Amino acid sequence: MLKVKNLKVRVEEKEILKGVDLSIKQGEVVALMGPNGSGKSSLASAIIGNPKYEVIEGKIAFEGKDLSNLTPDERANKGIYLAFQYPAAIPGVTVREMLLSALRTRNKEVIVSALDLKKTVEIEAEKLHLSTELLSRGLNEGFSGGEKKKMEILQMRVLKPKLLIMDEIDSGLDIDALATIAQNVAEMVKEQKMSVLVITHYQRILNYLTPDVVAVMKDGVIVEQGGKEIVDRLEKSGYR
Amino acid sequence: MRYAKKEFKPEVIVEEFDESYKLGKADDIAYSYKGERGLDEKLIREISAMKEEPEWMLQNRLAAYKVYLSKPIPTWGGDMSPIHFEDIYYYLKPAVTEKKSWKDVPASVKETFEKIGVPQAEREMLAGVKGQYDSEVVYGSLKKTLSAKGVLFLSMDEALKLYPEIVKKYFGTVVPMGDNKLAALNTAVWSGGSFVYVPEGVDVGLPLQAYFRINSESAGQFERTLIIAEEGANVHYIEGCSAPSFSSASLHAAVVEVVVKKKARVQYTTVQNWYKNIYNLVTKRAWVEEKGEMRWVDGNLGSALTMKYPSCVLAGEGAKAEMLSIAWAGKGQHQDTGAKMIHLAPNTTSQIISKSISKNGGRATYRGMVRINKGAYGSRSKVVCDALILDEKSRSDTYPTNKIFEEDVILEHEAVVSRVSEEQLLYLMSRGLPEHEAEAMVVNGFLEPVMKEVPMEYAVEMNRLVGLEMEGSVG
Numbered sequence: 046m047l048k049v050k051n052l053k054v055r056v057e058e059k060e061i062l063k064g065v066d067l068s069i070k071q072g073e074v075v076a077l078m079g080p081n082g083s084g085k086s087s088l089a090s091a092i093i094g095n096p097k098y099e100v101i102e103g104k105i106a107f108e109g110k111d112l113s114n115l116t117p118d119e120r121a122n123k124g125i126y127l128a129f130q131y132p133a134a135i136p137g138v139t140v141r142e143m144l145l146s147a148l149r150t151r152n153k154e155v156i157v158s159a160l161d162l163k164k165t166v167e168i169e170a171e172k173l174h175l176s177t178e179l180l181s182r183g184l185n186e187g188f189s190g191g192e193k194k195k196m197e198i199l200q201m202r203v204l205k206p207k208l209l210i211m212d213e214i215d216s217g218l219d220i221d222a223l224a225t226i227a228q229n230v231a232e233m234v235k236e237q238k239m240s241v242l243v244i245t246h247y248q249r250i251l252n253y254l255t256p257d258v259v260a261v262m263k264d265g266v267i268v269e270q271g272g273k274e275i276v277d278r279l280e281k282s283g284y285r
Numbered sequence: 286m287r288y289a290k291k292e293f294k295p296e297v298i299v300e301e302f303d304e305s306y307k308l309g310k311a312d313d314i315a316y317s318y319k320g321e322r323g324l325d326e327k328l329i330r331e332i333s334a335m336k337e338e339p340e341w342m343l344q345n346r347l348a349a350y351k352v353y354l355s356k357p358i359p360t361w362g363g364d365m366s367p368i369h370f371e372d373i374y375y376y377l378k379p380a381v382t383e384k385k386s387w388k389d390v391p392a393s394v395k396e397t398f399e400k401i402g403v404p405q406a407e408r409e410m411l412a413g414v415k416g417q418y419d420s421e422v423v424y425g426s427l428k429k430t431l432s433a434k435g436v437l438f439l440s441m442d443e444a445l446k447l448y449p450e451i452v453k454k455y456f457g458t459v460v461p462m463g464d465n466k467l468a469a470l471n472t473a474v475w476s477g478g479s480f481v482y483v484p485e486g487v488d489v490g491l492p493l494q495a496y497f498r499i500n501s502e503s504a505g506q507f508e509r510t511l512i513i514a515e516e517g518a519n520v521h522y523i524e525g526c527s528a529p530s531f532s533s534a535s536l537h538a539a540v541v542e543v544v545v546k547k548k549a550r551v552q553y554t555t556v557q558n559w560y561k562n563i564y565n566l567v568t569k570r571a572w573v574e575e576k577g578e579m580r581w582v583d584g585n586l587g588s589a590l591t592m593k594y595p596s597c598v599l600a601g602e603g604a605k606a607e608m609l610s611i612a613w614a615g616k617g618q619h620q621d622t623g624a625k626m627i628h629l630a631p632n633t634t635s636q637i638i639s640k641s642i643s644k645n646g647g648r649a650t651y652r653g654m655v656r657i658n659k660g661a662y663g664s665r666s667k668v669v670c671d672a673l674i675l676d677e678k679s680r681s682d683t684y685p686t687n688k689i690f691e692e693d694v695i696l697e698h699e700a701v702v703s704r705v706s707e708e709q710l711l712y713l714m715s716r717g718l719p720e721h722e723a724e725a726m727v728v729n730g731f732l733e734p735v736m737k738e739v740p741m742e743y744a745v746e747m748n749r750l751v752g753l754e755m756e757g758s759v760g
């Protein structure tokens with residue numbers, strides 16, 4: 046599904062990723078851990094095509110195709126989705142309006158009915174225990190931290206990507222919210238064979254969402270890959 | 286910042302014919318009167334005689350003409366120098382007279398009305414319609430149930446003939462001829478415009494719509510509108526404006542007077558889409574009595590220069606006034622708009638929400654005034670002016686003035702200048718929206734607080750116009 050090969054990325058004249066190798070198969074859950082500032086979020090940014098993150102060497106391939114010439118929207122429409130750590134607010138635009146445009150852009154042949162979408166969004170909101178009042182507010186406008194994260198997952202559930210990247214979705218979430226989100230994601234893995242890249246510092250989310258692979262990043266490279274036992278070890282003794 | 290790939294679209298050249306302006310061709314209609322260019326006393330007498338006006342109106346026109354001559358051209362606001370007042374046709378009378386039935390309207394006029402959806406809108410959602418070409422109203426209708434209740438929806442000319450005493454009682458009382466040079470000019474040469482009278486306690490329900498079109502090159506349109514809502518009455522009036530693409534500047538200098546009596550409510554909505562060489566210099570004012578409510582909703586797209594500051598005089602205790610406006614300044618355009626709220630009575634409230642967007646070197650200016658007089662205790666006013674600037678070439682300025690002569694009042698003012706942030710664009714693009722759609726979405730969201738106060742059909746139309754403006758400049 047996703048293949049990152051020898052990826053070197055520069056931000057503002059500074060090399061941040063220094064040759065990252067990472068693959069994710071269809072339906073696989075990969076956890077990415079590593080100390081602060083090691084480059085995890087930068088990798089996510091490079092994958093979605095944030096233009097600030099300039100690829101200077103190596104490549105990112107999705108379903109066998111090189112992504113380097115694609116804009117963020119084109120990557121999204123191929124099925125890549127990032128649940129942002131700090132999603133931007135879009136005042137005056139409801140999540141429904143945004144999703145309707147997104148779905149209509151992605152598939153011009155199928156007519157997406159606004160009414161059907163409204164229902165879908167309401168059902169997903171309920172599953173996420175997200176107050177319906179938020180659905181008619183500007184997207185992320187004045188949302189609490191947890192509400193923003195749930196809204197990221199709600200959009201994901203509607204857009205049904207092939208690859209979901211979650212950047213610290215677990216930070217700042219209460220225990221119930223974390224379980225709810227993880228269950229909603231796990232369901233997509235099971236039912237849609239969605240692949241997931243979970244960027245996290247904590248073990249807890251991985252108890253709900255069992256990783257097939259755990260990768261550890263340090264100073265811009267993946268230094269270790271293995272199974273869930275890595276998490277237990279890191280939890281005990283840290284990155285040293 | 287650049288995304289990996291960019292879409293290239295040819296830029297629309299506004300100096301030449303602008304394809305995106307679908308109302309851009311002059312309609313081929315005949316005129317029964319097209320005098321000389323320029324203005325003198327003789328022309329004013331001629332206009333008045335042709336309209337068979339009462340003597341007092343002729344005298345009023347002549348007096349206003351003197352005031353007009355005595356006042357200098359304003360130097361504040363926008364650049365009015367491209368207007369050649371001596372080259373303008375001040376009175377152009379289409380050969381058709383006002384038709385009461387849609388089937389009698391000439392085909393050429395019909396076509397334009399069809400394009401902007403007037404007859405369709407009328408069928409579905411309007412209580413009455415007026416259409417004005419250049420100087421004269423050519424089409425009008427009002428639902429029978431409303432005329433039975435005593436509601437009047439006439440052209441001003443007709444009103445002066447049929448109800449001279451009402452016109453005389455109110456004409457020039459809200460906007461006196463000496464108010465400003467262009468108001469004086471309008472008073473001297475006015476023709477057409479709407480007259481709306483809603484008797485005590487009558488709720489008109491559906492909106493009344495008027496549509497104004499400047500159809501001749503170098504034409505001046507000087508319509509005069511008077512709306513009177515008697516005690517407890519309720520009416521929503523909507524005006525739409527357009528003009529074809531001519532190479533020389535045309536002038537639109539209207540005067541609108543609104544009288545809101547005790548506990549009456551009036552909403553006045555404007556959806557303006559002038560071609561980019563119209564000079565739009567309009568004076569609009571409402572007089573609001575005890576517990577009356579006035580609301581201006583103003584969408585300003587198009588024109589070369591718009592100078593428009595709808596105002597409200599809160600004359601009775603507990604009166605309320607609101608001004609919601611949108612201005613779009615594209616290439617070569619200056620939107621100098623705002624509002625004036627004058628609190629004369631206690632416990633009055635006013636709110637101004639002004640949203641402007643500038644792009645491609647356009648310039649948007651907010652100019653507003655809140656005045657709270659001594660004795661208007663317990664009054665409050667809130668001003669929010671938000672400007673969205675879409676590129677480095679464009680500009681936005683804010684000139685608020687507050688004159689407060691009473692202590693026990695609340696005044697709030699917020700002004701925010703923003704840009705579409707890279708984070709917002711990336712966020713929306715990461716959901717699958719192309720860059721220009723992402724930008725348009727942020728812009729529409731920015732305008733939403735005003736759009737939601739406009740009837741659906743008009744909001745859709747405004748969104749479409751904004752979309753066209755956005756597209757025309759992606760590159």
Ligand SMILES: Nc1ncnc2c1ncn2[C@@H]1O[C@H](COP(=O)(O)OP(=O)(O)OP(=O)(O)O)[C@@H](O)[C@H]1O
Nearest residue numbers: 056057061079080081082083084085086087088097
């Ligand atoms: N837009 C940017 N501008 C400047 N420096 C940046 C930018 N983005 C990332 N960096 C730098 O790149 C390095 C890696 O940052 P990144 O956010 O990818 O780390 P991270 O692994 O996600 O850390 P954390 O666990 O704290 O979230 C840091 O030194 C950071 O300061």
Ligand SMILES: [Mg+2]
Nearest residue numbers: 085086087212
């Ligand atoms: Mg990070």
